[in-house]
Amino acid sequence: MNADYQSSLWEQESFLKTYDLVVVGAGIVGLSTSLFYKRRYPKARIAVLERGFLPKGASTRNAGFACVGSISEHVADMEKDSEENIKKRIARRFNGLELLKKTLGEDNIGYEHTGGYELFTSRKKFEQSVAEIDRFNGWMRELINEEEIYSTDELEGYPVIYNRLEGALHPGRMMQRLAQKVGEMGIEIKWNSTVEHVTKEGFVDITDGPQLQAGKVLFAANGFVSQLLPDIDIKPARGFVLVTNELDNLPWRGIFHHDRGYIYFRNVGNRLLIGGARNLDVSQEETDQFGTNEKIRSYLIRFVSDVLKLPSGWQIDKEWSGIMGFSPTKTPIIQQLDGHRYLAAGLSGMGIAIGMDVAKKTVNLLSAD
Numbered sequence: 001m002n003a004d005y006q007s008s009l010w011e012q013e014s015f016l017k018t019y020d021l022v023v024v025g026a027g028i029v030g031l032s033t034s035l036f037y038k039r040r041y042p043k044a045r046i047a048v049l050e051r052g053f054l055p056k057g058a059s060t061r062n063a064g065f066a067c068v069g070s071i072s073e074h075v076a077d078m079e080k081d082s083e084e085n086i087k088k089r090i091a092r093r094f095n096g097l098e099l100l101k102k103t104l105g106e107d108n109i110g111y112e113h114t115g116g117y118e119l120f121t122s123r124k125k126f127e128q129s130v131a132e133i134d135r136f137n138g139w140m141r142e143l144i145n146e147e148e149i150y151s152t153d154e155l156e157g158y159p160v161i162y163n164r165l166e167g168a169l170h171p172g173r174m175m176q177r178l179a180q181k182v183g184e185m186g187i188e189i190k191w192n193s194t195v196e197h198v199t200k201e202g203f204v205d206i207t208d209g210p211q212l213q214a215g216k217v218l219f220a221a222n223g224f225v226s227q228l229l230p231d232i233d234i235k236p237a238r239g240f241v242l243v244t245n246e247l248d249n250l251p252w253r254g255i256f257h258h259d260r261g262y263i264y265f266r267n268v269g270n271r272l273l274i275g276g277a278r279n280l281d282v283s284q285e286e287t288d289q290f291g292t293n294e295k296i297r298s299y300l301i302r303f304v305s306d307v308l309k310l311p312s313g314w315q316i317d318k319e320w321s322g323i324m325g326f327s328p329t330k331t332p333i334i335q336q337l338d339g340h341r342y343l344a345a346g347l348s349g350m351g352i353a354i355g356m357d358v359a360k361k362t363v364n365l366l367s368a369d
Contacts, residue, residue, distance in 0.1 A: 026050035032359030061322030096357035116166030202340035241275035
């Protein structure tokens with residue numbers, strides 16, 4: 001706590017009364033958890049603390065993909081996790097997206113049902129994934145009662161596997177609407193409030209601010225959670241995104257994945273958005289610092305010109321980075337740490353798809369005692 005901070009009697013009896021729940025992090029998990037908790041407990045006093053002027057991690061800095069995952073991504077994940085857990089992850093992504101659209105409204109989040117494509121530049125890798133289509137269509141039938149999700153096609157001379165379930169949305173509008181709903185419920189969002197420390201007794205110290213007290217404190221800062229909980233095995237991961245200028249006759253419409261999901265691109269109107277490729281320099285991208293890795297940036301630029309074959313003269317209109325949080329198996333960690341402190345983090349690059357599902361399960365945990 002800032003030793004120089006002195007609160008008034010009036011502040012202590014109003015703004016600084018003990019909270020039922022304090023959430024650290026105003027990303028999709030933090031805000032969704034506060035919203036669902038308030039719905040369950042209408043009289044609960046809740047505050048969400050966010051270090052930035054806007055959500056600072058990845059919730060408003062991602063590529064806006066509403067996807068359940070490509071076949072090669074799921075196959076690669078099975079090298080780290082069990083088939084049963086991969087199935088649960090697929091169902092969680094589908095259910096999480098349905099909950100997101102229902103809670104916020106498709107129009108409010110700019111949702112477009114575009115369909116998703118996995119693009120291959122290697123015929124061998126394409127055929128390896130095609131051999132898995134029957135298995136994954138069977139999984140989808142079993143998990144979500146949907147038939148024939150994956151099928152083959154060709155686009156711009158490349159073989160692709162089409163996923164008819166997927167779409168795109170506007171992350172800024174999504175989080176703006178979520179913050180509005182949270183505010184309408186009487187939940188306090190404290191922007192520019194950096195949490196320095198949370199005690200096991202539920203006291204929350206804020207940089208240059210007061211000490212808050214809460215019955216329950218939820219760590220939902222995802223890629224930044226290791227700064228407050230260094231013993232938790234969630235590693236930060238930086239993701240890079242760029243958007244081109246307006247282009248005539250842009251051929252790429254929909255959402256696309258390549259190379260096990262490490263590269264992703266989509267159209268934003270008549271502009272191309274592309275991001276990812278952090279697998280090219282994993283150690284350098286395991287960071288919670290925003291910035292640009294020139295090796296990755298150069299690779300994506302070449303990919304746009306050489307693989308996607310955009311006409312010469314295209315330009316970068318905007319570029320940025322976001323910070324994600326990865327668990328060892330890509331399964332989010334939702335757990336009670338001690339008497340007052342809880343954790344929901346490690347969304348592993350799937351925040352849009354699973355964020356609300358994670359929040360729903362977190363509320364069940366918070367309500368268990």
